[in-house]
Amino acid sequence: MSDIQKQQGLGRPTGAFVGASWVALGLGASVYFVGLYNARMLLAEKGFFLAVFLLGLFAAISVQKAVRDRAEDVPVTGAYLGVAWGMLLVSLTLMVIGLWNAELLLSEKGFYGIGFAMSLFAVVAVQKNVRDLAAFRRANPEVAPVARPSFPVVP
Incomplete structure (x- = not known):
């Protein structure tokens, strides 16, 4: 076990938490994308909501990574963390403004807001799990990785 794991008590995330994180991300993103696909709005509006969604996911992952790096004494510039x-x-502000001004039912606005918020939370949890699993495997090389099913290749 590495010094970082000993200090922070990190271990391998449970399969249930890893699975729940991926399911939450898939569900949040799917709900958001299905709603966006079926929305009666201009293509430019759909593009705006898609871009804000993707910016939010990327920014949430970046914040999680930078905060975790700093906690593990990995150098992170203040500029990067600030950006x-x-x-x-x-992304949060643009989503709120976009939904506030969109000609959608209040229930539709809530639908997009919940899909966005759920996806932001889930992408941070997925990133954390990926990083925790990598750290666990580095610290415990004797532990075999979880076997993945292999399927025969049909020519």
């Missing part, structure tokens, strides 16, 4: 937080706040 990551700034872009996360920009």
